[in-house]
Amino acid sequence: MxxxxxxxxxxxxxxxxxxxxxxxxxxxxxxxxxxxxxxxxxxxxxxxxxxxxxxxxxxxxxxxxxxxxxxxxxxxxxxxxxxxxxxxxxxxxxxxxxxxxxxxxxxxxSTRAPKFRRKLPRPLAETAAMDVLATVGNDAREEWIAARDTAVVTLLYGCGLRISEALGLTGAASPLPGVLRITGKGGKERLVPVLPAAQKAVAAYAALCPYDLTPNAPLFRGARGGALNPRLISGAMERVRARLGLPATATPHALRHSFATHLLSAGGDLRTIQELLGHASLSTTQAYTAVDTARLMEVYAKAHPRA
Structure with missing residues (x-):
């Protein structure tokens, strides 16, 4: 045609x-x-x-x-x-x-788009997210690969990065500074604070990695030294969620959702979270308020069951 x-x-x-x-x-x-x-x-x-x-x-x-x-x-x-x-x-x-x-x-x-119900982000509970970070490397066949997987998921949850953004980092980012300059979708740049836990996880990986992490080469490497394929992180998440009994929605991207939802729950304002995530529109970030409300109502229903 x-x-x-x-x-x-x-x-x-x-x-x-x-x-x-x-x-x-x-x-x-x-x-x-x-x-x-x-x-x-x-x-x-x-x-x-x-x-x-x-x-x-x-x-x-x-x-x-x-x-x-x-x-x-x-x-x-x-x-x-x-x-x-x-x-x-x-x-x-x-x-x-x-x-x-x-x-x-x-x-x-002026043609109207069909209406559809937007899917709400599916974050992990805070304890589940921490369990993922603590155990994601348990099935790795080598110590440096375990440290690598831990470093990547720590960046996703601790900094709210997309998987492509984390794997797009080069050796120049190691050791991690206190603030990362990330280029996201549409070439839009943002500054992301880096928690000490993320700095520590990346430093542990860099110390064990058998490859030379030169400034212009990928920071995260596959077993043969090439750029790390995101499917390997997805596979690590599949194994850890099976071990922890987490739902199928517990993907690498769910860690980014968890970062935003937990930050909102802790009192973060939407505009700041929008900037940290690199969302072009505030309406995208507002989905997390619906998640927070839904979780609140779930807790309320459990605490105050109907007679």
């Missing part, structure tokens, strides 16, 4: 993606998702409207055509959340073309 996309639309999409890479610093996975979303949309419209569409025709689409595309996506099993993301991609492309070509894209841009 993608062959039906007009050369003009294909060229415009390529320019838009290049623009996102260059100016917005979008991650490659994000670019790939945008490309898939917009390609699917353009291909559908070419078939739906009976031929390849020029840019003007694509940008000035009526809402009836937008709804037809959304109905098609739902019909092939795309969920509301995924469709909302695809619509956001399409609107981004449409707005960019409309601005460049001086076209009116009001109808397409």
């Amino acid at each position: 993608s062959l039906a996309i007009s050369p003009a639309a294909r060229a415009a999409m390529a320019e838009w993606l290049a623009h996102l890479r260059a100016l917005n610093g979008a991650a490659e996975n994000t670019i790939t998702a945008y490309a898939a979303d917009v390609s699917g949309f353009l291909a559908f419209m070419a078939q739906h409207r009976g031929g390849t569409e020029g840019l003007a025709g694509l940008v000035t689409l009526p809402q009836s055509d937008m709804r037809a595309w959304m109905a098609h996506e739902r019909g092939r099993g795309v969920g509301a959340r995924s469709l909302a993301r695809a619509l956001s991609s399409v609107k981004g492309f449409t707005a960019w073309v409309a601005d460049r070509e001086n076209l009116d894209a009001t109808a397409a841009l």
Whole structure:
């Protein structure tokens, strides 16, 4: 179906993606998702409207055509959340073309996304998080690998890093300073305080690591000396949650959720937590208030059961 996309639309999409890479610093996975979303949309419209569409025709689409595309996506099993993301991609492309070509894209841009219930973060209890840090290296076949896994999960929970951010650190970060400068999604930089426990865990790993941790090379290494694959940390978490009886939601990313939730419970304000996590929007961080409220109500229900 993608062959039906007009050369003009294909060229415009390529320019838009290049623009996102260059100016917005979008991650490659994000670019790939945008490309898939917009390609699917353009291909559908070419078939739906009976031929390849020029840019003007694509940008000035009526809402009836937008709804037809959304109905098609739902019909092939795309969920509301995924469709909302695809619509956001399409609107981004449409707005960019409309601005460049001086076209009116009001109808397409005013199309409403399907409603869906946002999934709440699933943090670990504080005791469970500490148990993970204490035992995640127990199954490692070598002492330095045990220290490595412990250091990584300590950074996730102690600093609220994403797994990609922790594994993106280089040897220049060792020994860990009191504050890390982290480059997150979209190339956005933030300063993250480093707890002594994280400094100690990374120092223990660095002392045992058999490879030379040069400033420009990855800090965390795999068994053969290459950059550590995130799947190995996921595997370590799978083993530790089986041993501790934790739910399947106890993933590496759950440690980041736990960092934010426990910080909020301790009195941290949302704006500060937003900055520490590197969220672009405060609304993303506000999900943790719902988690905190849900946990409070659970405790209340246990303490005050119905007669």
